[in-house]
Every structure is written in C-alpha cells, then in structure tokens.
Amino acid sequence: MAAEPHDPQAEQDPDTPHYDGAAGGWGSLKGMSRLLLGEPPSAGALNTLRRQNKPGGHMCTSCAWGKPAKPHTAEFCENGAKATIWDLTRAICDPLTLADTPVADLARLSDHELEAMGRLTHPMRFDAASGCYVPTGWDEAFRGIGAALQRLDPKSVVFYTSGRASLETSFLWQLFGRLYGHNNLPDSSNMCHETTSVALKKYIGSPVGTCVFEDFDHCDLMLFFGQNTGSNSPRFLHTIQKAVERGCKVVTFNPVRETGLLRFRNPQRPLQMLGRLTAISDLYLQVRPGGDLAAMLGLVKRTLDLDAAEGGIIDRDFIAEHTTGFDALRAHAEATGWDEIEAHSGLSRQHLQDVGDLYARARATVAMYGMGLTQHVHGGETLGMLVNLMLLRGNVGRLGTGISPVRGHSNVQGQRTVGISEKPDLVPLDRMAALFGFDPPREEGRTTVEAARGIIDGSVRGFLQLGGNFARAIPDTDRVAPHWAGLDLVVNVATKLNRSHLVPGRATWLLPCLVRAEEDRQASGPQTVSIEDSLSHIHASLGKNAPAADTLLSEPAIVAGIAKATLPPNPNVPWDDWVGDYARIRSAIEQVWPEQFTGYETRMRRPGGFYKGNKARGRVWQTDSGKAEFSVPPGHSGLGRDLAPGEYTLITLRSNDQFNTTVYGFEDRLRGLSGNRMIVLMNLDDMARAGLSEGQVVTMACAEQDGHRRAVAGLTVTPYDLPDRCVAAYYPEVNGIVPVGLHDRMSKTPAYKGTPVRIEA
Secondary structure: OOOOOOOOOOOOOOOOOOOOEEEHHHHHHHHHHHHHHHHHOOOOHHHHHHHOOOEEEEEEEEEOOOOOOOOOOOOOOOOHHHHHHHHOOOOOOOHHHHHHHHHHOOOOOOHHHHHHHEEEOOEEEEOOOOOEEEEEHHHHHHHHHHHHHOOOHHHHHEEEOOOOOOHHHHHHHHHHHHOOOOOOOOOOHHOOOOOHHHHHHHHHHHOOOOHHHHHHHOEEEEEEEEEOHHHHOOOOHHHHHHHHHOEEEHHHHHOOOOOOOOOEOOOHHHHHHOOOEEEOOOEEEEOOOOOHHHHHHHHHHHHHHHHHHHHHOOOOOEEEEEEEEOOHHHEEEEEEEOOHHHHHOOOHHHHHHHHHHHHHOOOOOOEEEOOHOOOOOOOHHHHHHHHHHHHHHHOOOOOOOOEOOOOOEEHHHHHHOOOOOOOHOOOOOOHHHHHHOOOOOOOOOHHHHHHHHHHOOOOEEEEEEOOOHHHHEEEEEEEHHHHHHHHOOEEEEEEOOOOOHHOOOOOOEEEOOOOOOOOOOOOEEEEEEEEEEEOEEEEEEOOEEOOOOOOEEEEEHHHHHHHHOOOOOOOOOHHHHHHHOOOHHHHHHHHHHHHOOHHHHOOOOOOOOOEEEHHHHHHOOOOOOOOOEEOOOOOOOOOOOOOOOOOOOEEEEEOEEEEEOOOOEEEHHHHEOOOOOEEEEEEEHHHHHHHHOOOEEEEEEEEEOOOOOEEEEEEEEEOOOOOOEEEEEEEEOOOHOOHHHHHHHOOOOOOOEEEEEEHHH
C-alpha cells in the first residue's frame, strides 16, 4: 500500500486503519451488546449497573474517574459495564474444572480464555506431583501460608497490591506487612503513575493531582498529554463535552490519534445520537514519544517571549511569592533554539506557538495527563516541565486551574493514601507505632521493578499478591518467568484465573475472594467499603449481589486470616473485630490520618463523597524549599537516549476491549482494528524505508544492549498513522521486550512508552 507523504499534525492519514465514528454513541452501545449477547447478564448485574457510581451504590472496579454528586441516569461507560458484567459472570471455575487440567495446559490458553473460565470458588494449592491446583480448606491455607512466612526473612517477602482493593483492605494489608517486618509494598501505581507520586511531590509538594470537578466548570483551556480518554476514562467525556459547549478550548498532545479526544457522541442525549456529534480537540498534535518535554518547553518559551513583548502574560506576583527557580528555567528556555525543540518534539514551531498563544490568552488552564507522559526514562523531568508551564501563569491553586493525572485502576490512588507505599517517609509510621504497639520497619521497601529484579536474582523468596496479574503486567516478563519456580512461597488472592497463577513456586496458594459488587456479610451485617477517585474524593461502595459461591471470603477476611496465622497476638491489632465490622477499620484509618479522614464514616456516604484535601490546591507547598519549584531538565527528550539507525521507539497500547491485563474481547473499535492482538503498528513511510509490507510477520527485538536478548516473534505489520520512527503494540503481549532496568530515573516506573526496538523481518 503506497501513499503520499502527509502532515501528521494536521489530519488522519486516510490510507491507514482508523475509526470514522465518535467515542460513545452507537459504537459504544454495540460494544456492550456484544458482551451481553455472549453471556446475558443476571438481573443482579443489571441492577448493579443501575446503581453504579451513584450515592449508596457500587463504585466501578474499572477506572478511577470521579463520581459526581449529581450522577447521570447511567453513570457508567462501555468499559465500566464490561468490568461489572465480567465480575458477575455466571461461569464458575471450581475444583472440578481444575482437578484434571495441569497448569502447563492452562498456560496454552490466551489471557481472555483464562479469565473466561469463570469465578474461582474454593481455596486451592498447587500440587507439584500432578501439576494441578487441588482444593484445600481455608484453615489449612492460612496455617500453611503463616508457617511459610514465619520461616522466611520478612525482608525477602513482597506484598503486592492491585489497584482494585478497597481502602479498608489496603489499610489491613500494609499494616500486616509492617507488623511482619518490611516495607515491600509495591502496587500497580509503580507501573503507571508512580512518576506522579514522586515528581509532583518534589515540585509542588503533592503526590496527587490538584483538580476537583468544579475546576472543569471554570477553565477556558484544557491541555491533554499522553492520555486516551475514550478507552481509559470515557465518563470524563461528559465533563469535557460540557466545557467545550461553553467555549473551552482543548489541545491534545499524543503520538496516536485517539478517537475520544477527537469527537464524542453522548449516548445519554437522544438527539445527539441521531444528529450532530461534539468535536473535542481544537488542535491535535502527534508528538513523538518522549517529545512532550520539548513540546512543553516550546510552550514555555513562547509564553516568555510574549511576556517580554507585551508584558502581563506571566504571573509575576505568584512567581515571587510562591515559587523558586524561575530564573534558571528562563535562562534554559532562552538558550534552547526552536530547531532543537522541533527535532525532539516532532512538532512545528508554528503549531507550538499557536498553542502557546492560546495558553497565554487563557484565563484558567487545566492540564491532564496519562501514562504517555510518565512511562519514560525522563518521565519525572517531563512532569517537571508541565509544572513549569502551569506555574508561569499561576495555574495551580485557583479555581479553574490545576494539574490532573487521570488514574487508571479504581482505587490505585487511595491505596497510597492509606499506607500502601514502599517509601516509609510517605507514611505516618510514628503514629502507627503508638496506636498499634510495634516498631515499624524504617528501611525503604521494593518497588515493582526492584521486586522483579529480586525474583531474578533470588533475593525475593516469597511473593503475596492481593489481586492483579503481576507476572503478566511487569516488564521483562520472559526473564522473570523461569525464576518464579524458585520462590519458597507464592500466594494469589484473586477472583479469576490469570497468567500469574500459572507460574507456581515451591508452595503456591490460590485464594478466591468476593468482588466489590457482591454482598459482603460479616458479624455486624452487610459491609460497606470505600475507594478514592482520581479527584481525591472518598466514596462508599455497597455490594448487593449474591456471592458466586458460599465458600468465598472477603479480601479483609483473607488478609486477617493470613495475618493471624503469621503474627503473634497483639491486643492493639484486633483482626477479628475489624473483619466483623469494617467501620472499625475506618476508625483506625481516621486515627492514623485524622486531617484527611475526620468524619470518615458519615462523610463517605454523601453524594459525591468527601474531599480529602490537597495542600497544593491551597497554595501550601510541602516541598523541600517550602515553595513550588521550577526545574531545568537534563535534556530535551523524555527518552533515555537518541535512536540509532534502524531503531524505533515502542509505545505499548491498550485496546478499548481491555482493562489493564484483562482482555474482554478482540475488538479495538476506536482505532479501527480488530481480531489480532499480535500486531505491530508502523506508519507507511517507515514501512517503505524498512522494506516491510502490510501483513508481513516480523520479530520485534529490544535495542538496549545489556547482555540479554529480548524479542517477541509473530507480530503482523499493520500500517497506522504514527509519528516517524514510532511503533506501537499491545500491552501486555510485548512486555517481555521492555527491560526491567529501563525506567523513569526518579520513580522507577517502567518505560512502556519509550523502549528502543528493532524490527527483524
């Protein structure tokens, strides 16, 4: 297929696959109907959707976007519906299903097929003699796990957490880990927004974003960087649509033209379903991977130039009172030529000046970003440049402004709030020590990257996983996989089978739990849990569906069961009382974090939840300097190095039929792709230069030279509208290409959006 050269900053290349429709609309309804036709949902599942993300209802286990105080009739999106129906499947994966199926045979199934086997119902242990999982009892499981943990050095054990676990479960999990003797508490944010936790904390003193819903009602410019709203947080489109309709401008920087930030048809507006859609982005710039840093420096440079020419553009009073480091940034911007900015960003000076003009004239700007900004070697410095841009005009800490990372997993932000952190300086350990009568460990724990390295080098001997699919989600999967068999203990708390359960250690346990939408009945009656959304609001969630099996336990009950079997009794740590009434867990959380959780039990049930507060939003800067900090990056790209001849930058993608490692199906409707996930996307010019043809099967190999070959074979070349020397492929299928040592230098977030690769024909 040949095509004339095109301007990737202007419009879609018509000769490559794409989706002509809009996010939402009939396509979204068809996407949900495919799942419904495959397995008609129960009445309980439909009732859960009716209550989803509403006061007194069930908080979705998909994305972490905010839950409005005045919800829409249907306050769920296509992926949220898929997640709920997927959780509440009628399919059962019981001991009879697994009894005669060796793990080696299960490993031949796809990720989709494994989870489609249905809900796990009984605690299981891996039997090495048969190679199968066999049923066990809960008491036996807790005793076996506890005895194994007592034999291990606590520093050699990792407690990993998925972003789905509630605040109550997460609090118990981190307390158990610290009572046991370690801070090895990585969670899924280590693989996505840990850069936010580290870099935003450094630059503005807040490890989370500063925006709330009200800001989106008052901004007149939205800047998006590396975030795919249409697939990853579709409910956000309602908020964006309202802003656009009142005149707010939207500019998007992303290597991929994602439908959700191009156009939206609101399925809750009958007239729009039949008529005109909403155009979202006023300008959509296909920046090179890692090029956001240079692009934002261009916006900074243009803003400073306009201020020098006209005056009154930058907020000098704010800069003088609230910031430090401005002169160094200004000197850096003045010393950097536009040719360097264009070369590293892949964008024209004119386009960047146009956006700079919009920014300079805007009264109030909000900046949103996703993992396209954070998953690079210099992701932290890139986020620092975004902070620079926003500080220039005082766009932090006043109405209609702010920095807003759009989180993925439903409670991944909240887990950090209640102590899931490998960094002890982020946790009030002295208060925990006083309340619970122990001496917490003070050594820094292992991140996800360090846990993977520890599995490889043998320093990790035990691995407990509270939800998630760690073995599939991490980088360097093929290097890590053989070493799982050498672990002394592997424990998986899960709802369905996934790839992580098929890499057993010497002693391996599979513990099935309730999903959030199911009724959790304990000694005091049905229990409520809580989660924190990406706008820092805490919400109650109540499950009402009958559990998939009466043999299931709740996550808090499983954590407490293991803890009681492992630790000596402690009168200050009433595991049974906490499990009997989760309000007592919330009372303990309130005691540890009184400033954020005062009135927890009552406030979490209010429409819209309650705001836990954010010092940076009030222009109180909890940084080393006591002020918001301008910064100067070490270079002009988020990538760790320049590409050599024949190399490309790999960015990993998720489809709109997927949530993290859960694959609901094989449609990527919003990109015009379907059927095959083993593909590599390239632009037509790159294909021609490399002598590759559409449909050709190739191997993608990592170009990092560290003594290890990493490659994925069997990828089909597919033309796509991408920047030059950028290729894209699906996560997690190509995770094995990403080296465990290639990560953001500040936060150790893996470089899933910035790995150098070669294509081998």
